[in-house]
Amino acid sequence: MAERLVGNKAPYFEMKYVDGEGERFGKVSLDDYKGKWLVMFFYPLDFTFVCPTEITGINGRIEDFAKANAEVLGVSTDSEHSHKAWIHQAHDKGGLGKLQFPLASDMTQKVAKDYGVLVEEDGIALRGLFIIDPEGVVRYSVVHDLNVGRSVEETLRVLQALKTGGLCPVNWNPGDEML
Numbered sequence: 001m002a003e004r005l006v007g008n009k010a011p012y013f014e015m016k017y018v019d020g021e022g023e024r025f026g027k028v029s030l031d032d033y034k035g036k037w038l039v040m041f042f043y044p045l046d047f048t049f050v051c052p053t054e055i056t057g058i059n060g061r062i063e064d065f066a067k068a069n070a071e072v073l074g075v076s077t078d079s080e081h082s083h084k085a086w087i088h089q090a091h092d093k094g095g096l097g098k099l100q101f102p103l104a105s106d107m108t109q110k111v112a113k114d115y116g117v118l119v120e121e122d123g124i125a126l127r128g129l130f131i132i133d134p135e136g137v138v139r140y141s142v143v144h145d146l147n148v149g150r151s152v153e154e155t156l157r158v159l160q161a162l163k164t165g166g167l168c169p170v171n172w173n174p175g176d177e178m179l
Contacts, residue, residue, distance in 0.1 A: 003116075005130070005138040011114035015106055017073075018080045020059075020099030022087030025080055028073065028104055030136060037070035037163070038132040039155060042106075042117050042125035046078045046086040050149050052096055054127070055103075057152045062100040068159050070131075072101040077112060077124055080105040117143055131159055 005011075014029040041058070043051040055074055058065075065072055076083075083103040089095025104111075106125070112118035117128035129150055131140035139162045144150055161168040167179035 005116065006141050008138060010130070010132045010136050010138045011111070013106075013111045013114070015075065015104040015111060016080045017102040017104040018084045018087065019102050020087070022084045022098065025084075026102075028102060030132075033071055033073075033132065034136065035134045037068065037134060037159065038073060039065060039070050039129065039159065040073045040075060040132065041127070041129040041150070042075045042112055042115065043127060044119075044124040044146050045076060046082045047089075047094060050127075050147065051076075052094065054149045054152075055096055055099065057149075058155075059096075059099045059101070061152050061156065064156050065159070068156065068163060070159055074099075074101065074103045075106050075111060075125070076103070077106050077109055079107055129155060131155075131162060133162070 010030055012030050014027060016025065017028045018025055043054060058072060087096050087099060091097055106112050109118050109123060112125040115128055115130060117126040119126060126146065127144035127150060129142050130138055133139050140158050157173060160174050161172055164178060169179055
């Protein structure tokens with residue numbers, strides 16, 4: 001059974017990545033996000049069907065994540081070179097286009113395993129999303145089946161609720177009364 005992540009320190013990671021422009025390669029680690037909120041999401045594979053809807057959906061709301069002082073990091077078990085090719089592929093051919101956040105490569109599958117989303121027999125990750133606070137503690141975790149995309153709106157709502165530090169009732173939204 002996987003260890004509970006929510007409320008505990010986020011498992012450390014270090015991965016290769018390509019920037020959202022699909023031009024620059026580098027390494028990213030959990031340490032890079034110290035003092036910041038991080039929305040890290042796993043997706044199964046590049047060049048698939050549901051994944052680009054999620055990635056471009058998050059990218060379309062990146063200013064809202066920035067207003068909430070949160071960074072975004074996408075992760076799959078594909079290589080950073082595959083990510084680059086996908087960013088550069090035309091939209092009408094299933095490509096992503098330029099993004100405003102990096103895509104990281106978990107080719108060793110260690111990070112997906114540490115976060116409890118690895119489908120070992122297929123070597124891919126489930127659709128896992130984690131919100132990590134500035135102290136490196138996992139505050140939110142949601143994992144979906146491969147066929148179901150996540151809600152960007154709900155991710156933003158939860159991020160904003162977590163940042164209040166208070167008690168937020170069902171369907172709470174910024175500006176609503178807290179408990």
